Amino acid sequence: xxxxxxxxxxxxxxRIIYGSKDLLLVDARSFSEYSLGHIPGAVNIDxxxxxxxxxSKVGIMQFIRQTRILLSNIGVTSEKPIVFYDNRSGMSxxxxxxxxxxxxxxxxxxxxxxxxxWKNEGHPVETKTNPFAKSNFRGKPNPTVxxxxxxxxxxxKKKKYKLIDARSNEEYVGSHVRAARAGHxxxxxxIDWQKNMExxxxxxxxxxxxxxxxxxxxxxxxxxxxxGYRAAHSFVALKQLGYKNVKMYLGSWGEWGNKVDLxxxx
Numbered sequence: 001x002x003x004x005x006x007x008x009x010x011x012x013x014x015r016i017i018y019g020s021k022d023l024l025l026v027d028a029r030s031f032s033e034y035s036l037g038h039i040p041g042a043v044n045i046d047x048x049x050x051x052x053x054x055x056s057k058v059g060i061m062q063f064i065r066q067t068r069i070l071l072s073n074i075g076v077t078s079e080k081p082i083v084f085y086d087n088r089s090g091m092s093x094x095x096x097x098x099x100x101x102x103x104x105x106x107x108x109x110x111x112x113x114x115x116x117x118w119k120n121e122g123h124p125v126e127t128k129t130n131p132f133a134k135s136n137f138r139g140k141p142n143p144t145v146x147x148x149x150x151x152x153x154x155x156x157k158k159k160k161y162k163l164i165d166a167r168s169n170e171e172y173v174g175s176h177v178r179a180a181r182a183g184h185x186x187x188x189x190x191i192d193w194q195k196n197m198e199x200x201x202x203x204x205x206x207x208x209x210x211x212x213x214x215x216x217x218x219x220x221x222x223x224x225x226x227x228g229y230r231a232a233h234s235f236v237a238l239k240q241l242g243y244k245n246v247k248m249y250l251g252s253w254g255e256w257g258n259k260v261d262l263x264x265x266x
Contacts, residue, residue: 006097006239007202008083008109010118017041024075024082028092029115037125039085039118043132045074047084047092047099051227053258055148055251063250064141067099075133078105085111085118088200091193091229098232098248102146103139110236113201145235147222147247149255153262156186162219163188166230167253174266178226179257183266185224189214193230196237208241217243224249224256 017023017040025042027034034044050070052063076082082105084096093110100108111118119125147161155161165172165188172190174182184190195211196202203211215221221243223231228250235248249256256262 006109006236007089007112010111010113010121010123013039013083013111013118014123020081022080024080026074026082026084026096027115028084028086028090028096033087033115035127035129037115037119037127039115040124040126041130042085043074043130045070047095048229051254053227053251053254055146055249055255056150060146060148060250067103068137068139071099071103071139072135072137073132075135076100076105076137076139077135078137078139081107081109083109083111085114087116088114089197089202089233090114091233094233094236095229098145098228098235100139102142103137104142105139116200144245145247147224147249149249149251149259149262152185152222152249152256156263159187160220161222161247162215164215164221164223164231164234165190166193166223166225166234168192171226171253179253180260181257181264183257183264184253185256186263186265188224188265191234193225193233193237196233202237202240205241208237212238212241215243217241218245219243220245220247222247222249224252226253228252 027038027042027044028047030046084093086092097110165184170176172184223234225231231248238246
């Protein structure tokens with residue numbers, strides 16, 4: 001059985017890519033990027049096109065249904081090890097990793113450095129389109145990694161969660177407006193997701209630890225951004241650091257900032 005850590009290096013992927021028949025390699029970039037060159041055998045799905053801004057009970061039920069269809073279309077099964085990548089250690093690949101973890105898939109990884117590093121190191125590249133091998137994926141939803149607007153709202157008075165806003169500082173303070181209201185969720189601290197990376201790769205555990213040093217390891221942490229992509233990246237970073245209780249707020253500011261009954265700080 002092939003074991004994958006949450007991050008996989010380009011050298012490790014190159015070592016196993018031809019020896020594992022079960023490995024599913026997912027290029028999470030746009031098709032225009034994929035068509036210009038991709039890692040051999042990779043299928044393509046532009047995960048950045050799959051936003052979801054409704055974390056109500058009905059909304060989550062629909063999210064589960066739609067995501068199962070999406071993951072089945074690209075051939076995900078509970079047994080297959082899966083590697084997501086984009087141009088660097090980016091947000092689309094991180095979103096893919098989070099999706100699989102939400103559906104209780106244990107063998108999922110993000111290619112650290114992405115396609116840019118793969119290509120720069122001289123590993124093989126192809127341009128042909130690889131077909132999907134459809135499956136019937138029925139992964140079990142894991143509520144311990146997904147936060148909703150209602151649970152965050154109810155937790156604010158109890159100060160239950162450590163909220164991390166993974167957006168830019170301009171979005172956080174409200175000078176860059178991307179919803180009906182500007183600002184951030186009360187009590188949230190701003191740690192821009194881009195601080196997780198250097199030269200297109202995740203920083204070392206030692207350097208990431210300094211960035212998140214104000215968040216105790218035992219904390220219940222929720223990450224959010226605008227649409228749940230940058231927040232997925234911060235989710236992966238925290239998991240790399242060994243945080244056990246981490247959730248991503250699926251609706252993020254795209255939902256929170258457009259709901260007038262939810263509190264906002266600027």
